[in-house]
Structures are given as C-alpha cells and as structure tokens.
Amino acid sequence: MGFTRREFLVISGAVGAGIGLSSLGIDMGPARAYADSIKMDKLKTAKQTTTICPYCAVGCSIICSTDTKTNQILNTEGDPDSVINEGALCAKGAALYQTTANNPNRLKKVLYRAPNSDKWQEKSWDWALGEIAKRVKAVRDKDFIEKNAKGQVVNRLETIAHVGSAALDNEECWPLQAMMRALGLVWIEHQARI
Amino acid sequence: MSEGYSILMDTSKCTACRGCQIACKEWNQLPGVPTKNVGSYENPQDLSAATWKILRFSEGKKPEGQPFWYFFSEQCRHCMNPGCMAESEKDEIVQDEKTGAVLFTPKTKDLKYEATRKGCPFDIPRKDEKTGVLMKCTMCFDRITNNMEPACVKTCPTDALEFGPREKILDTAKKRVAELKKTYPKAAALNADDVRVIYLVTDDPKTYWKFAAGK
C-alpha cells in the first residue's frame, strides 16, 4: 500500500512564498495588459491524448495534441512514457498526422456507385445504411440455409461474406463478429489469413 | 572564430528510415518532387534546390563474399575552410562567426555555378533554375541560432545523428571510432579536422558514397 502525499504533508507550495506581487510593490499593469492581449485573440487551448499507432503491431504509443476549440489535431509525437517505444517512432508512425483530417485525401462522404455506372454519387448515411440493410435482409431471406443436404440443422447464410477489420478496435471487432454471426454468415475472414 | 557547432552522422547506427531526409524538407518547406525509382531505394536521386539532404544507399560484396548495405545521410559538410567560398567575393557565401555554418545568400545568383560547385570537394552546391540562386543545407541556421537542433538530428530515431558544440562532437567521434575499431578496423571519422559535419564509417569511405571523403 502506497502513501499518498496528503497523508504526510499538507503544505502546498514553496515555504514562505505567498506574498502577492502587488503587495511587494510591483506594478502588475504591463503583465496584465499583455495577458489580456493574449486572451483577446491569441490564446490557444489544447488537450493531449494518447493513442496507439495504427500500423504494425509493436504497439507504439503516440501523444496527439488537439486544439480544443477547432478540434484540429495539431501535432502527433512519440509518447516518451510508453514502455515499448519510449518516445521513438519510425517514419510511418512519425507521419501519423497525415492520416488525420489534415490529409485532404481522406474520405469524407458516403459514396454510392449504381450498377453499371461509371461514377460515384454522394448519399446520406441514413439512405446508405437503410439500403444495405434491405439488401442484407433480401439476400438472407432468400438464401438462408436452415438444413444442409443431410438434413442437419445448420442455420447459415452462404451468399454474404465479410472480410477485414484487423485495424479496428477490439470493442468494434467483437460486436462486428457477433453481428455477422447473428446474420448467419460463415464467410467471415480477415487479415490474419493472408 | 568561436568553436561553433558540429554534426556527427554515425553510419553504424543508421537503419535507413529516411526520417532525416523527410524532416529536412518539412522544416525548410522544400517541395516534394515527383520521383521515379531508377534502380535503388535512393530517392530523390540527387541533391537539388529542393533537396538538401539525401540518404545514400550503397551496396556490394565484401572481400569474403558477404554482401554489405551502407547508409549515408549526405548533406553539406560546412567546411572549416569552405572550397565553395573561393568564388565568393562579395559575401555571396558567408561563414557564420558563431555557429560556423556556411550559408549561401541570395546573392549567390551572381556566382558562377559550375565553378562554385567544382570548388566544393563534396559536390554539394546546386542551382535553383528559376531564381539562379545556389542552394544547400544551412545547418538549420534558423533553428540552431534559436537554441534548437537541426531538424534532421531531431528526428533521428536511432541517434545516428548528433549535434552539439564542435569540441564535444569531436570528442564523441573519437570515442566512438575507438569503440568501432574493435569490430571494424577501418572505422574512421571522415575529415574531422576540416569539416563540421563528420561522418563515422566502418569501411572505406568510397564504398558509402563517391564523395564521402571528398572528390
């Protein structure tokens, strides 16, 4: 059991400190004016969050600094506290910044390509997920196999397949497989197989 | 002149990640250029007005038949007595008193390009075809005069690049050479007395890069 500081010491700052600058007779005007000018339009607020690099599976920790007003990621850097990478990063990890919203090539819209079309159309989430759901149900209702050729109950669906997701979080992988299995899918595969 | 600064590039620690090459471009706001692979990992292929630092890859066979693959992060050596300055008469090229950095000013557009380039024992100067100004590594002059390490040094993940007061770097180089000599009899610090950017090699310098130790 470790002690907390509060159990053995109650003083907070440096001993003896605690006379106000103004009481010392120091004119706080210039400093306050400067502080005010920063607050007017130059004050930035940021938060730091830790993340784990999305590339290889070494599991390097990275600190992201995000402007809390604009929600823009300002900087990414190796996390010096990580026991694995101790602040170091490879060229890809160091360029993590370029996978964020700062990269103009990121996909930002739901796109749909109609049969035999040669172009994308922009769609809403609601439309796209609704249409996918309809297609899933239509295929499943038509092709669901309750019994196999030998008459054994198998309750599976062989005409929809799923691959991928080694880049997702554990908390996404789990519901994803639960959902696919609930639909009856057996073609469930991902990066580990190749 | 004061003692100034130096950079040490320890080739034995480099794993060719090219972070230095990219960091140089990012800090100096040099454009990325469309490149082609021409039969090497080395890219872009040469120094230019837009590329002041290149990781040179060099390979071959050792006498006993084993292959080698050497990595050499090439840049201006910031010579103690810069050959490029022979052409400079009116401060086109200056050597900073405090840091020792050799700097090309915009006036270099008036210099004879070929002669200036020839004067450099390491073949570093390049001309910006649009402006006529000669360009090269500045030792990150804007950083080191603001108490910051050069961008390439800062980014290196294996500590193959080191920056500091010249005396300290010379001392580090000496110790490291002694250490490396135990395994590699040819280990050496290249032109340590004459340049500020000192390369530690474990083999004949020419196997790293044709101008590693000068023309």
Add this chain to the structure above:
Amino acid sequence: MTNHWVDLKNSDCILIMGSNAASNHPISMRWVMKAKENGGKLISVDPRFTPTSAKADVYAPLRSGTDIAFLGGMIKYILDNNKYFKEYVVEYTDAPFIVGEKYDFSDGLFAGYNKEKRAYDKAFWAVKKDDKGVPERDPSLQNPRCVFQLLKKHYERYTPEKVSEITGTPVPDLLKVYETYAATGEKGKAGTIMYAMGWTQHTVGVQNIRAMSIIQLLLGNIGVAGGGVNALRGESNVQGSTDAALLFHIIPGYLPAPNESLPTLAEYNKKLTPKSADPRSANWWQNRPKYVASLLKAYFGDAATPDNEFGYTWLPKLDAGQNCSWLNLFDAMYNGKIKGFFAWGQNPACSSANANKVRAGLAKLDWLVNVNIFENETGSFWKAPGMDPKKIKTEVFMLPCAASVEKEGSITNSGRLAQWRYKAANAPGKAKPDGDIMYELMNKIRELYKKDKGKFPEPILNLKWDYADDKGHFDAHKVAKQVNGYFLKDITLKDPTGKDLNFKKGDLVPSFAFLQADGSTSCGNWIYCNSYTNAGNMMARRKKDDPTGLGLYPQWAWCWPVNRRILYNRASVDLNGQPWNPQKAVIKWVDGKWVGDVPDGPWPPMADKEKGRYPFIMKPEGFGASFGPGLNDGPFPEHYEPLECPVPKNAMSAQFINPTIKIFAGDMDKHLTCDPRYPFVATTYRVTEHWQTGLMTRWQPWLVEAQPQNFVEMSEELAKMRGIKNGEKVKVSSARGEVVAVAIVTTRFRPFKLGEVTVHQVGLPWCFGWIAPKDGGESSNLLTPNVGDPNTMIPESKAFMVNVIKA
C-alpha cells in the same frame, strides 16, 4: 508472441528469419539492439540481404520456401552435438512419449496417407497410453519409439550438405547459424525467434513454425525471459481481431466454430472438451464449457436460457470439413456464389494472393460494402485499368470511417498487450467511427426484421445489442465490459485458497477462473476476462513499475491471459520452482508462493507430486510438443518444395510438394512449376515507407517521394543474363499475371547454388496499386499463387515462380 517486445532485450541470441524487422517493425529493433549491447547475438536468415541483415552479427541466405530444410538441419545439429537442455526436454516436453506402432515415415510420407483424399488418417500417429490413459514415457530417451529418438531419426537425413543443396545456403554459413543459435541450449541461456509472413505464407507455413518450436523446446527456450516463439504481427490489431474470431473456424477466445456434427451445446461440449487421465496435467481446456456458455450469454443476454441451450442453436453451423477461409471465399465469389460482400477496413483487391481473381470476383457481386478512410482498389475496383464499368453490375457502398485517433477503444499488440487509445479529434466530414457504422446498420436490420419477420429472425432479434451511450453513440466501454464479462446473479465462489468470495449481480468478473457453465456469468471473450474489472479499465493503465527488472511492466496496460506477460512461464523454473536463470527470473517459488510474472496457474512447482502441474497447461497432457499428431500434414515438419518451385524434384524425398494442400483448378487458378517460361523464384515483402497494400501511406506525399514505384530486386548475375540494366522497367510475370516494375540490380540478392544447379531469385514489394500514386505501378499480388497451407490456408505468397524480361 509467447513473450513481448521489451523482452527481446533479455535474449542471448535473436534469430530473425521470415521477417525483416528493421523495415517492418522498426521499433522492435530498439530492443534487439539493446540485446546486442548486452552481448547478445543477432542472426538474420533471409533470401535477400535486408536492413535487418545489415545490423546482424551473422547473416545466411536461403532460397524462399526451404526453411524446414534449414531448421531441420539445426535440429540435427542440436541432437548430434548434445546441445539440447536435457532436464527441460525430459521433464517438460513430449520427448519421452512413446509413439504408437502405426506411426511410420517413409520417403516423404507419414503413415496413414490417403492419396485420393490427399489427406492423412491421424489415428496412425497416436501416442501410446497406459491402462489409465496416461501417455507412456521413457525419461531415459532411449526407447527407439520415443519422440526423441523418432525426431533424431527423422532429421538424420538433414545433413549440412543435403540442406545446403536444398536451401542454397553455403555450408559454412549454415554451421555458423547452427552453432551460434544452439549455444542457447545451455541452462540459463535464452534464444528467441522473430518471424513474420516470411514463415506463414507458404504451403508449409505451420510446419515452418513447428520446426522452430521443436528447436525452442530442445534448447529449453520457451517460458523464459528472452526466449519464446514470437510472431511479429503486421497489423496494429490483427492479434485482437483474431482473438475476437473474425475468422470462419473459431468463435471468440479460440473456441472452435460449431458444425453440423455438434447440433447441441451438450454435444459441442462433450466432443470438444479435451480430457486428460493424468492428474498432474492442468488440461486448461477442460474449462471450455464455461467459456462457451458465458460467450452465449454475452451474445444473447437474457434470451439465452438453459432451456434453449443459451441460444447455441442460433449460431450458424458449418458442414463437416467445410472450409470458409479466404482463398475459398474468393473462389466462391469468382464462381458467382456470393451476392453481398463487406470489405471492412481491408483492401483484398491488392492484399490477396492472385488478386486478379479477387478483382474478377468483385465484379460478380450484387453489392459491395467498403468501409475505409481512403479510396482504395477494392471499393473502386470497377474503374480499375482493364475494367469496363458499363459491364459491371456490382453496386458499391463506400462508407467513410474514422481513423485510429478519431475514436476510443483498445487494440492488442503482438505481445498480447491490450492498450487503450483515446479519441483526439472528430473524424473529418461525414466520416464515422466503425463502431457507430456497425451499430446503426444492425439496428436498421433489426428494425426490418421486427417489422416484417423474415427468415429465422431469432438470432438477429435476440442478439444483445445495447452498446450505445445516452446520446445514442457507440460506447466502447460498454463493449469492453461485455467482453470482460459480468456476474448475472449474486453468487458465492471460492478463491484458489478455498476462501469464500461473494459477487453481486452486475459485478464485472475478475478472472476467467470464475466463469460458469450454468449461465450465471457472461463473457464475450474468456481470454479478455480480467481486462475491465470493478477496479476499472485495466487496459488504460500507465504505471511503470518493473519489480522483476525484466521489463514486464505488469501495470502498463493489460495483457491476456490474466495479465501474464510471458506464456508458459512455469517452464522457466526447475522442478522446485527455481529459475533456470536466477539473473532473469520470470517467476520463482518463494516461501510457498510464486513471485514475479503471473504464473501459468496457481499450482505449486512440479516437485510437489500431488499438487504440482506440468507447465504446458494448454496441452491436454501438459507437455511441450515436438510431436504434433493434430496437424493435417504430419507430426514432424518435413521439407517439401513450394507448389511453384525451380527444381524438378525434392532432394529430400520422392514426395515433391506438401501432399495435403488443396489445389484449385479453375480457369484463374494457374500454377506452373519448373516451367521454363517462369524460371526464377520470387518472393514479396514490404518497405519501411509503406504499410501493407499502401492504402494509407500511398496518400502521403513525403512517403511517396521516398518510395514512389513498384520495383523488383534481382542479382547482378540474373540481370546480366536477361540484359537488364539497373533502373530499367521490366515486366515480371507469373502464370497468373504480370506487373511492370523498376529493376533494382543488387548484390543483396545472390544466385543460389543448389548442388550443381544455379537458381535465381527476385523479390518485389506488395505495397503498390493502381489508384495512387500516379505511375506507382500495380500490386505484386497479381503474381502470387492462390494455394494455401493445409492447416491455415494462408496463401503461398512468399515462394512462387516468375519470369523477368525488359518491359
């Protein structure tokens, strides 16, 4: 990894084979270099001299696809020169087991082979058991039918000269590697292996790794600090997604997927729960019924009751022998048997072997859902070069998702360490976290089934699907807790010392030791039980205490199982629980309890004849297995040539290729061996600047500038023969496709001397694709063969035959 990244520093000798860690797992080299600084040796074995080789003490080349020959030679070297760790081998491995009379091996084939079925009857490989059902053992290792003697006999043929004739490795190089690595058989020394796809992507992939596992068991290198068998996984969460069973053959926690022969939960448990007659075997999998019941409760919540077998019947069942793995999936797709397809965070149009077949398959779908952060060759396959959109009916839904820093959750690294990551910013534009996408999609499907019943709606409507927060957004914490598991009623259980522990309904289960088979606990994945407890989110921990000094950091994040940092750590100590290497003690028995890492079970050391347990607790009999009677292609690794190879026969036996592989025979499944049109061995790999298919990195200008185009590396000799100059564009072709690439003529590839024959090898990265950058070239997976390992079906992308000519 049985061990973990930081632990590499504890090694006396690191063998990197089937991996180029310096380029592909760069930060691992931080710990490799620390081992070197401490006097450890680094060995690199690779067909090509890589950046890893450039930092190695010992380098040896070998022809792609001949690792078993190389390693078999090492097994022989270890046995012939008595380099094995005898005490470990006798006490902790199956070396003393007596193998049954029916087992035999002759000229490349094991007993029990059925030529028509291209399969073995594994009953021929059973070990002998006494009348109680316990394996018979000869601790003297002298019995000619004991595993040790059979192993010796099996690898008798793998002389350095024979191995060299197969691998092309010069004999002195072979011996140098053998000698250096075998030195770790000394008590107290540790050697480790770092491997990656260079071992798995072969028709003998599993046996490559088994060969090394045998070496590690012989040298006593498993369970110790600086040892183990370490797969370097290539994707940030491929470990976690495998644990979560995004694979056809398992359900979460490595439980076998149900099949037709297991129609009820009772039968599933009866047939799949291993038994051991030996009271000293922990046989951990005897707990399987608890894990299955708890998983079903996590799937179906209150709807899962004892009366409906906790919903077991709602799970899909495979037919016996039905293999729904990757290559079969795309074969079915190509043959028009699949209508709808989700490619979720993956780019099979570039990542799959024989990618042309995949692309053709995509065109036969009715609809494709592609979820990704960048446009890619899969979602946009219909506009690829050579495709006519007008003729392609496939509808495509391209869903933009959040990048790693735009959502919260955990990922599990190669060392089984689950680390929490936080959301730094919102995803750009309309992009959404994957969790929200799947959550909303399933809600829409459920609505449809609620409205209009449809086929077999039970699993869909009964699925527990309540993972949103108050604002309706996907909540990773809710899932993490579900995966850890809950007590579903008030319950009193006993701790290992027999003390009563009271749990309340709704408590998080503190460890899988408390999971129940009667439905009173839920747990989405038993190996993650203990990751999120009443004490909080263990995966988010960032404390750096290191009591052992070995870099285990027990309070940094959380490691499965039960925060054990080194697997099989009971093998790191002697029978009295004292470490083989007292300076690097992973665990130690002190005053009646274990100190150090979380031990592999609470039992006392083996010297306690009654309570002690064998260290390999996941094996039914408790021993590390050199003899593998459960694999499809034989109990001992044997050298076979790759499906496509440069030699007309196998120098080791009359059996040319692995006799149990599945060979596809459709019009796009071509493979040609020893065909003069494709005379060169080829392999694929990656570069530092790009990741996997390059999907993420090819959109980043600085990385593209440094590595702009597909290339092919070849020896000077080959280039001369073909009149190819360095930097010229060449055409690389295989039976399946061709790519144009820039020739890199290099001394780092050397022709292999196989006896009198000279064989050339080339290599290409597989990180390019047509979509970006411009003129970057195509995926090298257009060349690779769609043939897989008989156990895993992982394709043989690392050894195939090509031709190279000037473009």
Add this chain to the structure above:
Amino acid sequence: MSDPTPQDAGTSKIADEIERIKRETPSVANIVEAFEDLLFARERIKEEIEEADSEAAATFDPAQLSQGIPAVGRAGFTIPPDRLKDAYFRLAPTMTKGFPGIRPQLEVLEQAINDGLLDLEAAIEHLLADRQNEVDRIARAAKVKPDILSFVLGQIVRPFVEKQAEHIGSALSGVQWDKGYCPVCGSWPSLSLIKGKEGRRWLKCSFCGHEWTHLRTACPFCDNEDSETMEYFYAEKRETERVEVCHKCKRYVLSLDMRERLDQSISSATSLGLVHLDIIAQEKGFVPGAATDWNVLEK
C-alpha cells in the same frame, strides 16, 4: 550586490535567462527587475556553500520511496546556524530594493534581528518542520507581519536547500518514482519541463529545485489521467510556453517544451518569464499547484 558581471555558471545562466525574458517578454520586465538582484544573491550564496556541508545532508532509506515517502522531507534539510545571519544580511538589501511595497516591514524585521528580538534559527526550524503557528508566533512577538517573516525565511533557506537537494537527488537516480510531488522533499512542482529528444516530462520542485520524471498525460496534483478533463493553454506563436490545467482539481502548473532547445537546463529566473500565463490561468479560476515567489498575484 548588483554586480553587473556575474562570473559563475549559475549566475551567468540567470543573467542569460533574464536577458532573454526581457527581450522576448518586455511586459514582464519590471517584475524580472524586482527579483533579479535577489536571485543573483541567492545563487552566489549557493555557490559559496562548501561541498562538504551539503554532503552531510540527512540520510534516508531508499525502500521508503517505493511506498511514496520522499527521501528526506523538508524537515530533513539542515541549515548551518552560523550562516543564517550572513545570508540574511546579503539578501535583505536586494529585497529592500526590489520590493518597495514591503520596505517598512523589512525595516521592522531588520531592527528586530539587530536587536536580538527574533531568533532566526528557531524560526527556520519551525518553518521546515511545517509548524507555521510557531513561525507566526515568533513574528508577532517581534512585531513583524507573519507572512513577511515567512517570505524572508523562504529566501534564506533556498540556497542551502537547493544545494543539499542536488546531492540527495543524485543519490535518487534510477529510483522508480511516479508521484506528482518531489521525491526529495515532498513539495509540489512549480514547473513541468518537456525535455530531450524523446520528450519526457520533468517536474521541477517548487521548494528544493529537484527535477524528476512524470507521466506526460497525468495531473501531478490529483493523478487524474482523463484526457478530457485536462488541457493546456498557450499563446499563439509561443507554443513552447504553456499552462497545464486540470479541470478535476482545478490546479495548474506552468510548462516549458524544451525539446528543441540545445541547452536543457533552466535557472531560478525561468518561470519569471511566464507570469503572464499565471495571470491567465488564475483568471480562468485555476490555482497554482504550488505557490512560488511570484505566482501569488494579489494578496
């Protein structure tokens, strides 16, 4: 006392720092000027302390550190009684010069000391043992305002404490310490420094000046690790000077990102250049995790 050409390493470091602050942040120049002579004088006293004197610092049991107990605590520092008066008389004029607001009080204090009405040694012992009541009692007995006495005593002890902490601190290298308070004396940090190529965070003790490493992403004062309830502020184009705040405990610590600096050490003057950030943080309702000589603005 106001020797304009300081020669020793510590004083020249302070001089450089002061010069830099005045150049970069002229708005705080008058504050710097008020303190500069005091800082120089303190540094000179520190430089004159014999090594042997400070090596005799209290011994400690390294095992207690693993339980979160600091090596010596404040009471473990020893101030040689024979040096006290000398120190006082060297520091007093710099305060008189710099702090016109308390000049009358300083005069009262000086008188009391001269008259033998105030026992400096006893007062300091109480101060280090955290017996503030006793310190205040001594002050009142000598008719000195208690906070003035404490302030002055704090100045006197600082050179000795810092010197001893250097010795104790070097004995602590390699010891695991993940607390937000100082492993030497248990005081809270006044500065958070991001240093080195890898960017580790070092906390600097507000009392003894010792530096120790700490998680970048945790609040030193309440161990909060929730990134949603912590932030940092900085002025545009001055990204390396920050205030790190915790919304949970409402405290803040000043922070300097020194990674790109060649010189990785700071001086006692460094945080003077950040007073404008103290102002902003306090106006936003945050309290300094540790009170220092110049982060109490009004009182």
